[in-house]
Amino acid sequence: MASKRQKDSPEEEKKQASSFPDEVLECVLGFVKSHRDRSSVSLVCKDWYNAERWSRTHVFIGNCYSVSPEILVRRFPNIRSVTLKGKPRFSDFNLVPLNWGADIHAWLVVFASAYSFLEELRLKRMTITDESLEFLAKSFPNFKALSLVSCDGFSTDGLKAIVAHCKNLTELDILENGIDDLGGSWLSCFPENFTSLEVLNFASLNSEVNFDALERLVARCKSLKVLKVNKNVTLEQLQRLLVHTSQLTELGTGSFSQELTLREYSELESAFSNCKNLYTLSGLSEATSLYLPALYPACVNLTFLNLSDAALQSAELAKLLPHCPHLRRLWVLDTVEDKGLEAVGSSCPLLEELRVFPAEPFEQDVVIGGVTESGFVAVSQGCRKLHYVLYFCRRMTNSAVAAVVKNCPDFTHFRLCIMNPWEPDYLTKEPMDEAFGVVVKTCTKLQRLAVSGLLTDLTFEYIGKYAKNLETLSVAFAGSSDRGMQCVLAGCPKLRKLEIRDCPFGNAALLSGLERYESMRSLWMSACHVTMNGCRLLAREMPRLNVEVIKEDGSDDTHAEKVYVYRSVAGPRRDAPPFVLTL
Amino acid sequence: MERTVTYENDLNLKATELRLGLPGTDDSDKQTPSGVRSNKRTLSETTEECRSKSNSGTSDARNDDTETAPAAKAQVVGWPPIRSYRKNSFQPKKTEAEAAGIYVKVSMDGAPYLRKIDLKSYKGYPELLKALENMFKFTIGQYSEREGYNGSDYAPTYEDKDGDWMLVGDVPWEMFISSCKRLRIMKGSEARGLGSYV
Numbered sequence: 001m002a003s004k005r006q007k008d009s010p011e012e013e014k015k016q017a018s019s020f021p022d023e024v025l026e027c028v029l030g031f032v033k034s035h036r037d038r039s040s041v042s043l044v045c046k047d048w049y050n051a052e053r054w055s056r057t058h059v060f061i062g063n064c065y066s067v068s069p070e071i072l073v074r075r076f077p078n079i080r081s082v083t084l085k086g087k088p089r090f091s092d093f094n095l096v097p098l099n100w101g102a103d104i105h106a107w108l109v110v111f112a113s114a115y116s117f118l119e120e121l122r123l124k125r126m127t128i129t130d131e132s133l134e135f136l137a138k139s140f141p142n143f144k145a146l147s148l149v150s151c152d153g154f155s156t157d158g159l160k161a162i163v164a165h166c167k168n169l170t171e172l173d174i175l176e177n178g179i180d181d182l183g184g185s186w187l188s189c190f191p192e193n194f195t196s197l198e199v200l201n202f203a204s205l206n207s208e209v210n211f212d213a214l215e216r217l218v219a220r221c222k223s224l225k226v227l228k229v230n231k232n233v234t235l236e237q238l239q240r241l242l243v244h245t246s247q248l249t250e251l252g253t254g255s256f257s258q259e260l261t262l263r264e265y266s267e268l269e270s271a272f273s274n275c276k277n278l279y280t281l282s283g284l285s286e287a288t289s290l291y292l293p294a295l296y297p298a299c300v301n302l303t304f305l306n307l308s309d310a311a312l313q314s315a316e317l318a319k320l321l322p323h324c325p326h327l328r329r330l331w332v333l334d335t336v337e338d339k340g341l342e343a344v345g346s347s348c349p350l351l352e353e354l355r356v357f358p359a360e361p362f363e364q365d366v367v368i369g370g371v372t373e374s375g376f377v378a379v380s381q382g383c384r385k386l387h388y389v390l391y392f393c394r395r396m397t398n399s400a401v402a403a404v405v406k407n408c409p410d411f412t413h414f415r416l417c418i419m420n421p422w423e424p425d426y427l428t429k430e431p432m433d434e435a436f437g438v439v440v441k442t443c444t445k446l447q448r449l450a451v452s453g454l455l456t457d458l459t460f461e462y463i464g465k466y467a468k469n470l471e472t473l474s475v476a477f478a479g480s481s482d483r484g485m486q487c488v489l490a491g492c493p494k495l496r497k498l499e500i501r502d503c504p505f506g507n508a509a510l511l512s513g514l515e516r517y518e519s520m521r522s523l524w525m526s527a528c529h530v531t532m533n534g535c536r537l538l539a540r541e542m543p544r545l546n547v548e549v550i551k552e553d554g555s556d557d558t559h560a561e562k563v564y565v566y567r568s569v570a571g572p573r574r575d576a577p578p579f580v581l582t583l
Numbered sequence: 584m585e586r587t588v589t590y591e592n593d594l595n596l597k598a599t600e601l602r603l604g605l606p607g608t609d610d611s612d613k614q615t616p617s618g619v620r621s622n623k624r625t626l627s628e629t630t631e632e633c634r635s636k637s638n639s640g641t642s643d644a645r646n647d648d649t650e651t652a653p654a655a656k657a658q659v660v661g662w663p664p665i666r667s668y669r670k671n672s673f674q675p676k677k678t679e680a681e682a683a684g685i686y687v688k689v690s691m692d693g694a695p696y697l698r699k700i701d702l703k704s705y706k707g708y709p710e711l712l713k714a715l716e717n718m719f720k721f722t723i724g725q726y727s728e729r730e731g732y733n734g735s736d737y738a739p740t741y742e743d744k745d746g747d748w749m750l751v752g753d754v755p756w757e758m759f760i761s762s763c764k765r766l767r768i769m770k771g772s773e774a775r776g777l778g779s780y781v
Contacts, residue, residue, distance in 0.1 A: 093662070
């Protein structure tokens with residue numbers, strides 16, 4: 001099934017007689033899984049490069065335009081699993097027009113001939129049509145796992161093709177996509193003798209699936225470990241599903257609100273009591289204090305609790321958390337308020353990751369509700385192992401952030417979003433420069449940073465001076481001049497992804513990074529001061545970069561409204577739509 | 584290695600001004616407030632909602648440019664950085680003090696990007712349809728209960744709370760704006776098969 005290497009020439013054989021046989025090397029390298037390690041292995045020498053490429057079964061491509069499918073299959077003949085990321089991250093926030101690209105089809109066509117034994121495909125921010133899904137389903141007889149995160153271009157009809165034709169499917173993971181939900185009948189397309197499913201996630205699809213079909217599916221798939229249903233599945237239906245699935249490790253409930261009789265409630269409670277293997281729990285939309293207690297028995301081994309769809313109040317959260325003694329990751333809505341976060345601080349000593357999402361992000365004049373700087377500090381006081389935070393708030397202070405990183409100096413991911421642009425320190429009315437300054441000075445392991453609030457170039461001077469391990473930086477509505485961006489480009493040697501919007505950085509800043517961009521995955525700049533001439537200059541000086549400008553309707557010809565720069569061995573895009581100019 | 588680069592005329596500030604408005608937003612009449620802090624963009628070029636009251640620490644010169652009352656607040660595209668699936672799925676339990684606008688996305692078959700409109704800013708179907716015609720530069724035909732939109736290349740449709748795609752105009756206006764989740768201007772030939780999707 002897998003391709004074999006040709007026998008080496010006599011000279012090669014003589015040389016290798018004294019060194020490691022290839023087969024042994026390949027076997028050993030089979031244990032090397034991390035793609036970064038494999039990258040390092042391939043650079044050691046030609047023999048190792050070859051052994052690595054023959055033994056690699058999984059490939060991760062962080063930017064689908066950095067390489068072409070032809071180049072990929074030429075280098076790696078035995079790939080079983082592909083992970084591809086497409087559009088720039090800001091496309092999640094509607095900054096990238098529809099039909100920009102990142103279409104998977106050309107890849108699938110090449111894979112169909114080179115990787116007919118392909119088993120897994122994981123896509124993020126790519127476009128995939130129903131036709132492509134059907135092509136996928138029919139071209140790869142061993143296909144097992146499909147994961148689509150934040151993708152677009154398809155409808156539930158495309159899922160029908162996957163479900164009906166992939167006889168060995170183990171994973172179907174459909175997450176947060178902008179797709180046409182044409183109904184839930186796709187779920188009924190699983191053949192009656194199909195039993196291999198291990199992961200099923202359709203939580204973000206809106207239409208109702210046939211519950212009987214779902215129940216039968218869950219009952220016959222004895223290896224099912226992950227089940228995340230959508231909102232249309234009621235509590236009573238959930239209880240019926242749980243009867244079949246005591247081996248679940250991850251559960252996403254449907255709507256957690258329904259009129260239940262006492263008997264139905266106790267049935268639900270006992271169903272949850274049987275879910276002792278749950279590590280991850282999510283869903284819980286419309287959860288109320290009335291039924292949350294039914295969950296408590298299932299929380300005993302939870303390490304990840306995702307409450308970002310459940311508008312819990314502080315008291316409800318405070319009652320729930322003590323039942324989750326092993327919690328490491330917690331996602332909540334800001335409806336829990338500072339009081340809820342105090343409960344987090346006191347109940348979750350093992351917490352490593354906290355994400356607080358805004359319940360009403362687009363309300364500008366909210367004066368009550370939400371979380372503030374004191375909730376942030378409260379969490380840090382109790383959760384000393386915290387290293388990942390995503391925090392949406394409407395006010396923050398420099399001193400609070402300083403207190404937080406004093407309590408938790410090990411941040412690797414610090415993403416603070418003060419939701420009103422240019423919002424200063426709530427108490428002192430000064431810029432928030434010192435906050436991010438203390439973050440980068442204290443948290444030496446910082447890999448990812450997102451800044452917000454009123455920020456001058458000083459923030460970026462701090463970042464350039466101290467954030468030596470920084471890999472990803474997101475900047476919006478910040479900075480005073482080109483100097484800010486220049487400091488970052490000059491000072492952060494490990495920077496891979498830089499995304500900037502609405503900042504006063506212009507051509508001088510853009511061009512100061514000439515030497516840097518080839519060691520980065522990509523740069524995004526939108527609504528800054530960069531011009532077409534600046535971009536042309538960059539393109540001229542650095543021919544191995546793709547410098548793309550997305551033209552907006554009605555904007556003038558000299559301003560470069562949206563700029564996307566990335567390194568590529570595949571040359572300029574051949575599939576660029578008319579509004580994407582490659583310079 | 585020094586590099587002197589001439590940028591010709593592109594120090595034209597207007598061309599490089601930081602704009603937060605949606606593409607096509609007209610900014611020709613806005614005033615420039617004086618005394619604005621140097622690390623902020625000239626606010627007259629930004630859309631109204633950035634002049635929110637909570638930005639109290641900034642220059643009070645901003646209070647001068649109130650010629651446009653923030654009645655129909657446009658949104659900064661993509662801010663705060665919340666993914667769209669989150670926006671639509673969550674229904675806040677708390678009652679909102681003042682009814683916010685009902686913002687829905689409008690897509691049109693063939694157009695490269697979407698627009699957003701506030702359904703509350705229209706008093707009824709005629710106003711809405713006119714606005715759509717202006718926004719996307721096309722014409723909608725005559726609506727009739729029996730035949731939908733006749734005599735045009737496009738038909739306005741919407742996705743309702745149940746996830747079904749409906750023709751705009753069939754239900755009373757109030758019912759429409761409370762159940763409409765998004766709009767799609769469909770090519771006429773597709774729209775005639777609308778009933779068969781459910």
